[in-house]
Amino acid sequence: MYAIEVENARKEYGAVTALDGLSLRIERGETVGLLGTNGAGKTTLFELLVGLRSPDAGSVAVLDRDPTEGVGTRRRVGYLPEHAGFPDELTGREVLRFHARMRGVDAERRDRRVARVLETVGLTDAADRRVEGYSNGMARRLGLGTVLVADPAVLLLDEPTAGLDPYGVEAFHDVLGAVASATDVTVVFSSHVLGEVEALCDRAAVVHDGRVVADDDVDALRRQTGENVTVRAAVGDGDADSAAERLRSRDGVERVTGDGAELVVECAPTRALAVLEAIHESGDVERFAVREPGLESAFRTAVADRGERA
Numbered sequence: 001m002y003a004i005e006v007e008n009a010r011k012e013y014g015a016v017t018a019l020d021g022l023s024l025r026i027e028r029g030e031t032v033g034l035l036g037t038n039g040a041g042k043t044t045l046f047e048l049l050v051g052l053r054s055p056d057a058g059s060v061a062v063l064d065r066d067p068t069e070g071v072g073t074r075r076r077v078g079y080l081p082e083h084a085g086f087p088d089e090l091t092g093r094e095v096l097r098f099h100a101r102m103r104g105v106d107a108e109r110r111d112r113r114v115a116r117v118l119e120t121v122g123l124t125d126a127a128d129r130r131v132e133g134y135s136n137g138m139a140r141r142l143g144l145g146t147v148l149v150a151d152p153a154v155l156l157l158d159e160p161t162a163g164l165d166p167y168g169v170e171a172f173h174d175v176l177g178a179v180a181s182a183t184d185v186t187v188v189f190s191s192h193v194l195g196e197v198e199a200l201c202d203r204a205a206v207v208h209d210g211r212v213v214a215d216d217d218v219d220a221l222r223r224q225t226g227e228n229v230t231v232r233a234a235v236g237d238g239d240a241d242s243a244a245e246r247l248r249s250r251d252g253v254e255r256v257t258g259d260g261a262e263l264v265v266e267c268a269p270t271r272a273l274a275v276l277e278a279i280h281e282s283g284d285v286e287r288f289a290v291r292e293p294g295l296e297s298a299f300r301t302a303v304a305d306r307g308e309r310a
């Protein structure tokens, strides 16, 4: 059963076409990353999913309902916009209580729910501090708390880690990963950071010019690029040159660069082991690394294949 079904959605803002026939289906319990360049249409898609806007054409269903109708469905969808802010004078606990009340969590369960969410997002110790003193990372985790407090079936997060330092990103990922694996919540988050989509998602959809131009599980997307792996090896002085010479003529070897004691070989993924063996024949391999094509290549390929919108 699908948590989200978008069929051929179009949305225009005057002369700007934000969504140009976008289709996307997401099953319940999936964690899906939405990748896209600036202006690709990700925020507009979220706004349709949460019922803030209606499509000009096409259809949108969340939990089998039109999101613009029915408060009940909307309460089951938690949306964290890109720029969520909180009144400075409130404490974290007060912010969560407010959201719990707004989202219809009844009074006798509210405090317990808020305490549990504070624990989940790692803010129990800071719960009674005013949010003006929160770091950026704490504020983002509080934002995640505001959507978790109503126990949503669908979580929509618009660039939730933008602007966070690496520790903040890691802490956010830990919380989100724990939520996604401990519950059957459906998570859709947008990001420009391909690494976080690789780390957290089973599936990634690339949005470009208002359409989904690639949509597959992360490993399959990576493979579709058909790109070479890079083998990097440190060998003894002088050995690199002779190894390079011999490698250039090998099947499946695309390019050999490097100088002195380091070799960098681009080759077909299936040839990586043979390449390493060949380097080893020329001298001792002091250390090596094999780098697989990342989602970044898949993203570039998907976007480049589509070119510009006509």
Ligand SMILES: Nc1ncnc2c1ncn2[C@@H]1O[C@H](COP(=O)(O)OP(=O)(O)OP(=O)(O)O)[C@@H](O)[C@H]1O
Binding pocket: 013, 016, 017, 018, 036, 037, 038, 039, 040, 041, 042, 043, 044, 045
């Ligand atoms: N309210 C609006 N009025 C006019 N144009 C808009 C409006 N909202 C979005 N757009 C335009 O629609 C297109 C899609 O924007 P959208 O914000 O959905 O993309 P996005 O993928 O979220 O981008 P970003 O990654 O920069 O946040 C852009 O060209 C944007 O300028």
